Every structure is written in C-alpha cells, then in structure tokens.
Amino acid sequence: MKIRIGIAGYGNLGKGVECSIMQNADTELVGIFTRRPPESVKTVTNAKVYNINDLLDFKDKIDVLIICGGSATDLPVQTPEFAKSFNVVDSFDTHAKIPQHFENVDAAAKQSGKIAMISVGWDPGMFSLSRLYAGAILPLGNDYTFWGKGVSQGHSDAIRRIDGVLDAKQYTIPVDDALDAVRSGTNPELTTRQKHIRECFVVACEGADLNKIEQEIKTMPNYFADYDTIVHFISQDELTKNHSGIPHGGFVIRSGKTGINGENNHIIEYSLKLDSNPEFTASVLVAFARAAYKMNKEGMCGCKTVFDVPPSYLSPKAPEELRKNLL
C-alpha cells in the first residue's frame, strides 16, 4: 500500500523526484508523463514514460501527481488543470503571483475534492516556513533572507543573451560582513549591494571585445547594476569542468527582542547548503506529496501551501514514534 506517485514533466526537477521516490520506502513511481515522444526519453531509474495526453487514463492509479514544469508558463495552466483529477504538488515560485495561482488552483481542487499543494520547495517552501515560525515567536524583530552561494539560472541566461558570449554561469554569493552584522543582533538596514555579490564565469567568442561584455554585464539593469559584480572570462572546457553543478542554498535569519524593555536579543537562523538545487527541491516535493495524500484521505481538499500542513504529515513515521524519538 505505497503512495503511488506520478511525475508530470521531466527536466532536472522531475529527475530529482524520480531519485527521491527511490529513497522513500512508502512511495512508488507509477510513471513519468512528458510532452516529448515517450520513447525518446531516457530515465534515471528505468521508470515508465507516457505521453502527457494519456494522463487521465491514470486517474485511479496515481495518488499524487508531482508537477515539475516551469513557473512562467507551465504551472499556471497545468496545476489547476491537473487538480481537476488528481491530488497535485507543484513548486510554483513566482512569489508575486502566488495569490492569483492559489485562487485558480483552489477553485479547481475544491470542485474535484482533491488536495493541490502549491509553491513547495525551499523558497518558496522551507524558507517561507522559517519566516513564519520565527515571526510568530519573535513579533518584534526583522527578517533577513540571503541566497547562495549558488547558481542563478535567470542571471546565467541573461549573460548568455549578450553579443559575443557563448556560455556563462552566474553565482549569487551572500556577503559575509552582512551576515555577521545580522547575526550580531544590531538589526542593520542593508542595501541590495551590501547583501549579495554576483560572480560570473563567462565563455566569450574568439575575438570578442571582453571589456565591452564585462561592462554590459555590470550595468545590466535589474540583474547586475545594483550589485558588485565580478566577471571572469574562462574557456568552455574550464566552465564545463568546474561549473557544471547546480548548487544553491541560503540563510533565513530573524533577529528579535524580548523582555519588558526589549532588553534581550535573539537570533533564529535557518540555512541550507545544497549540492543540487533541483534534487533538494524534489525531496521537499516528495515529502509534501506524502502530506497531500494523507490530508486528502482525511477528507480535506482545496489549495494548500506549506503553511497549512501539520509537520507530522510529512513523515512516514507514526505519531507515537515521532513523539518518542524526535520530540
């Protein structure tokens, strides 16, 4: 009686979910659903691959569908659509559009009587939970979120679009002095520039004007202009050899005061250091898929976020065991 999981979409995130299911003895993978010709897809674990158009045939064979599409165009369409027939989990991460996505998905899931868990991952996701818990405990205080050291796909893509650039990888790096200032409890006000550095590894075309590329990167609005940016030009071989990973991570810190005159300071810090951003995100998705399954079995339905899930639902262990060994 394992939890039967389907994966919709098979990029890095879908592969991560496939691997995570192997680590969770109470889950099993029913199949991977893709827009590509199924026979063209080689899976990590030899999982079965189906055309996404056949998904509805699996209505009674899948307990939870984990949707691994992109937030820009896939999830706004797929999550409400698939929630009509399945319990679903997605990692929708366009923060500003979460309320709208919630409304769309909630309507669909309430009508079908399914659970649709959105914006699961680490930010939004575990970082959001840290902000919620810490803020509820220390109402007088400030939140600080730092990202990195890690690869920003969006910033890497932006560099690649510059004339004369063949390939690029951008790392977002939190500034140690800013982290130390926050941890000291002084509640500093920090500018964008003070919080993060951007470090870029760029492969240029032969004969390209490197100074021009560097200036174009450093002055790019929204992406780089507000930051101290470091640009290195390297060979494609070096980029492939040393910068092929997708690490990420970051820090959520709350600094707050207690006591009748606010005389005592407290620092709550949650941090992640991840070798593989997609595999970690996938692991969070599978834990929340377990919760979605349990919540739906208890009769709950509608759109949910990480804020709505009793933590015990995430674990395969019985409540008694959790109280005995983890509390």
Add this chain to the structure above:
Amino acid sequence: MKIRIGIAGYGNLGKGVECSIMQNADTELVGIFTRRPPESVKTVTNAKVYNINDLLDFKDKIDVLIICGGSATDLPVQTPEFAKSFNVVDSFDTHAKIPQHFENVDAAAKQSGKIAMISVGWDPGMFSLSRLYAGAILPLGNDYTFWGKGVSQGHSDAIRRIDGVLDAKQYTIPVDDALDAVRSGTNPELTTRQKHIRECFVVACEGADLNKIEQEIKTMPNYFADYDTIVHFISQDELTKNHSGIPHGGFVIRSGKTGINGENNHIIEYSLKLDSNPEFTASVLVAFARAAYKMNKEGMCGCKTVFDVPPSYLSPKAPEELRKNLL
C-alpha cells in the same frame, strides 16, 4: 476579542510569558496564578495575581492557560489536571517521559474537549520541528544536535551541591571542530566529549580545597566525567557581574544525500542564539497558545505537540496575508 491567557506558575518562565503577551496585540493576560500568597508576588507588568486554588473561578474567563511549572514534579500533575477545565500549553521537557505525559494529558483533554499542547519550547519544540522537517526531506542522512553556548541549570546546581562551593554557573559549549565536521557533510560519528565542552565558574568558600573541588567536578558521573571540563574559580562579585544572564541556544543539523547514487550532499541547519532562555521559551509558548485557541475553536481536542500544529495557526496574520507576504 483578544485571546485571554492565564499563567500558572510565576518563575522566570512565567515572567517571560507575561512580557511576551505584551508584544502580541491579539493576546491579553487575565492573571497570574500562584501557590504563593498573591499579595507577596510583584509582577513585571502589574498583572493581577491570584491564588492557584481560585483557578476554576476563571473557567469562562481564560481561553488558554500557559502552565509554567517544572517538568520534574509540577507538570506531570498540573497539565492533566488543568486540561480538565482549560485549553493548556506546557513546556514539559523530560524527553524520555514525553510518551507517558502525552497519554495522561490526552485522556484528560479528550474528556473535557480541550486542547492540551505539551512539550512546547525550543528543545523539545523548535529543535524537534527542525529534526522532523529535515528528516522528512532527507531520509538518507544523519541528525546532529548541539547545545549552547548556554547556561545549564542542572549542571550549575550539581556544582553547587559540592562541599566548599558557594555558587556556580556552568556553560555548555559546542565544539567548533565538531560543528565544522558536521557541516562538511562527512557524516562523522562524534563522541560526547567531541561534541561539547563544559566550562564552570565557581565561587568557593574561603579556605576550601580548590584542587579537590575541581577534581570532584571533573569526575562527576553523568554530569561532567564524559566531557572536557574547564573550571575557573572566581569571586561572588565577578559571578554576579558577568554570569547573571541565562543565555542559551544551539544547532540542529541534518546532513543527507540525494541522487541515484547518493552523489549530492545537503546540509540543513537550524540554530538559535538566545540572550534569555526563559523569555525565548515563553515566546514560543505564547505562539502555540494562539494555535491551541484556534484549533479548539475549530472543534479539535486532545493532547497535541508541535508536530500536530499547521504553522499558519501560530501567526496572528490571516492566511491570505501569509501567502502574499511570507510565502
């Protein structure tokens, strides 16, 4: 329509709850209930003080009773007793006895239809939550919990019981090398001695044999024998001046692997740096009192722990606001 809170027991923890209620605009303090003569108790905020024997008169005037007694003898009796008439929250922290305490309290709270939230604080409490979340996300991995730097009341008391000792304060200090080893992802096996140092500040009677006291501390079974222990003899003035605070804190780290061959490593770390252990614990109690109130209003009853509480219940903010601003 604030949440009306009562405090049972008025030591450092009770005072912390009193201060925390002042910071939370949706809560109000009905009164403090004590075994001492009420008129002898001076409160921090001029709150009303009542004899604990009059508690039942407040059955309809208190929404949640926060029980601030000790885990050794107070809470095992008080929590099940008071749960017969009130929603209650306690900070029961004798880890090994939690299952028994849960059973006793659950029976009482189910009969009364109230919520009884036990073992709330930071360990058990927020540290337990960190262990649960991290273990659910990374099933292949190891948990590490470090405590400190902070004052251990139990160890300080143990030193004070030695002949020739007037006063003492003991700090538990995590070993930096051990923390670094854990954070490196090597999943080290660490002995008790490798994880923590114990540093003691001792005021001896005039003419006492300091060598003998130091040996007695360092060889004390359970408390110090398994640790590297540092003993400083200082004056009462110095102890009062430099060691009157009750700081504490610690680290919960999970190191786990993902990927088809476990090739990627991940570190999840939660840490606390607290100027006042009781005031922070009190702040956690008040947040969970809010949750207890909401859960009971929705018709839930019985014994609950931090594992059972949907995080959104801890916040005074509406779910829409949480999704918009924190997710």
